[in-house]
Amino acid sequence: MSASHPEHGPEALCAPGRALYERALREGAVGAAEAVATPCLVDFGLLQPSVTDLDRLEPVTPALALHRLLRTSAERVAEERRREARLAEAYAELMRVGEHVAHTADEPALTMLSGLPQINRVIGQAMADASHELLAIQPHSGQISTTPELHATAMARDQALLDRGGRIRTLYQHTTRHLPRILARYEQLEGDVEARTLDEVSERLVVIDRSVAFIPATPPDRTVAVEIRHSPVVTYLATTFDRLWRLATPMYPQAVAPPALNGVTHRQRAIAALLVEGHTDAVIAERLGMNVRTAREHIAKLSASLGSESRAQLGYLIGRAGILDQGR
Secondary structure, eight states: OOTTSOOOOTTSOOHHHHHHHHHHHHHSOEEGGGGTTOTHHHHTTSEEEOSSOTTEEEEOOHHHHHHHHHHHHHHHHHHHHHHHHHHHHHHHHHHHHGGGGHHHHHSOSEEEEESHHHHHHHHHHHHHHOOSEEEEEOOOOTTOOOOHHHHHHHHHHHHHHHHTTOEEEEEEEGGGTTOHHHHHHHHHOOSEEEEEEESOOOSOEEEETTTEEEEESSTTTOOEEEEEOOHHHHHHHHHHHHHHHHHSEEEESSOOOOOOBTTBOHHHHHHHHHHHTTOOHHHHHHHHTSOHHHHHHHHHHHHHHHTOOSHHHHHHHHHHHTHHHHTO
8 A cells, every 4th residue: 555545455446446436437447647547456456457458457356356355354263263273282381391380360359348248258258167276356446236136146166166176376456355245255255365455556467277368448438458368468467467466465265455655645645656656636537446525635645644735735845754665
C-alpha cells in the first residue's frame, strides 16, 4: 500500500478501489495509471495486467478472486494450526515439570470476603481444619457487637480446636482487661488458652495454623475481609504477633497489672506518649480503645499532677518530668 492509501484487508475494500473495480468489470479494463491511487486492487488480485497491453488492467472475475482469497486464508489457518502443534510439543515437557506445583495456582493467595456471614463461614471452615493454633488480635471498639448465636458459634469452634490439642493466643488493648464479657469468655473455655494486653494493637488479625490469615479490608466496620494464603505474608503476620505477644502484659489466666512508676500509671504514660506526638483527644481515645470523655479525664489528671496550664505546656512538662523514660 502507498503512503497515501489507507491500510485495509480484502474484506473491506476502500471506496475508490471498489468504484474503480466496478468500472473495470463493466468496461472490461481500466488504464494502469488510473489504479496507481488504489494499489489494493492489484495486491488483492482483483486487477491484472492485460496480456496484449501492459498499460491496461483487466478485472479478475469476483468468483475467481474470491476463490483465490479464500485459498490464501485457508493456507494461513493451516499454518497457524501447524504453529500451535509445534508450540504444544515444545511446552509439553515444561508442563510435566510444573505439574507438582500446579495445585498452588488453583488456590488464590488473596481472596476478598464480603459480608459478615461469608467472613464468619470461611473462618469457621479454616478453624475446622486447624490442629495447631489460633492467633488473634482483637482491638476494642464500643461499636462492634455480636449476637448470642455468633458468640455461641465462635465458642464452639474455639473449644473444638482446644479439644484437638491446639492452643489459642489473643491480644487485646489494656482497656478490655476488666470487661466481664471478655473474662467470662475465657473462663468458659477449657484448654491451652491465654490472653495478653497492650496499650495499642493493630487492626483485627486472625492467623490459623500459620497457614492462613484474615485481616479487615474496610476498617473500622470490618464488613469486608481479606483471606491470605500467601505463605511469606502469613509468616510475616505470625512473626509480628509473636513479637507483640512478648511485649504484652498477661491478662488471662493470671492477670498482671501494668506497674505504676513514681505515681504515674501505665495508662497515663501511654496517653503522655501520644500527647507528645501531637495527637488530638479523639485520636488518642481511638488508639487506646477508650471513649473521648475517658481520654480527656486522664489528660486532665495528668495536667493537674504536672501543674500544666495549657496543652503546649503539658507536652513540655511531660518531657521534663521524664515520664516516658520511666516505662523503658
